[in-house]
Amino acid sequence: MKVLTILGTRPEIIRLSRIIPLLDDSLTHVLAHTGQNFDERLSAVFFDELGVREPDAFMGVRANSAAAQIGQILEQTEALLLEHRPDRLLILGDTNSGMSAIVARRLGIPVYHMEAGNRCYDDRVPEEVNRRVIDHCSSVLMPYTERSRNNLLREGIEGDRIYVTGNPIKQVIDANEAGISASPALASLAVREREYFLVTLHRAENVDVESRLRSFVDALRRLHATYGYPVICSLHPRTRSQVEAFGVDVKGDGLRFLQPFGFFDFIRLERDAFCILSDSGTVQEEACLFGVPNVTLRDVTERPETLECGSNFLSGAAAEEITNAVVFVTRHNAGWTPPREYLADHVAETVCRIVAGYRIPDAAELNWRRRHAPSG
Structure with a gap:
């Protein structure tokens, strides 16, 4: 099985930093960077500090406007997908990098989306538009929280395509505690x-x-x-x-x-x-x-x-x-308890199991499920 992961911003690098090595070890894994934020301070230092290997491909996105950037991402994504012919596309979040899901959907390549289901319900926020587009182009959706899962269900996405993984950030911080404390x-x-x-x-x-x-x-x-x-x-x-x-x-x-x-x-x-x-x-x-x-x-x-x-x-x-x-x-800082999904362990392992193990039903099977779904 071949998986292509596309990222392009610091939050994506951070949250995928424990997942990328696991995919490298267990599958044929191609890592691509859009190039939209790749400089020493915004990306390169994060690859180095987090121990993430260099990407296999740089998409060279260098646009000044959002429309031009998205256009370049779509064009370069198509070239990557046609070159590597992956069985899966893995993306995370709501930045323009994730709009690569549109091309994968058009080419019939299943899209696995981490951080799915986040909603602020304000379409003046550019990322809110991205979230809706990416989620509805995705085959398998991996929200961090039950709240985000419920957002997806309300939008008509089938529950058997949604898996709550928990938030990956605690696992990343725990793995890098020595470097953080030594800063x-x-x-x-x-x-x-x-x-x-x-x-x-x-x-x-x-x-x-x-x-x-x-x-x-x-x-x-x-x-x-x-x-x-x-x-x-x-x-x-x-x-x-x-x-x-x-x-x-x-x-x-x-x-x-x-x-x-x-x-x-x-x-x-x-x-x-x-x-x-x-x-x-x-x-x-x-x-x-x-x-x-x-x-x-x-x-x-x-x-x-x-x-x-x-x-x-x-x-x-x-x-x-x-x-x-x-x-x-x-x-009024008397302390609080973070949401349980923020305290999840082994999120990287969970994501990798879903990416590797979830079989996408074909159209005939989906139709059968819908016909035989319990009423009410």
């Missing part, structure tokens, strides 16, 4: 545990709107003035470009806008922060595991389980609301 990030930045804010900001709906971007920076200045703690901001290239384009002043007042961190350094900074502010889905999960208060700089989230357990707070973009959210989550 010199705090010493290098001259900060102390629980005495700094950690910030990430990259989503188009935030950084491409000047008023929102300025409001976020205003909120960070207010937080430094209130608490006296430095604000460490891991600056995504997209955000840096927009800061420069809009002429936003990010200097002084305790603000430290820095190049993106490697995996070990960033996880160490997350684990020891006083509070995290981010628009990242990944960070919502990690902060929940670490017991660190997190303010999500968005109006919606596709991970509502983090709100329910108490680890996360949606602030929106208004500076005053952001500062109020920080006050609330840091004062």
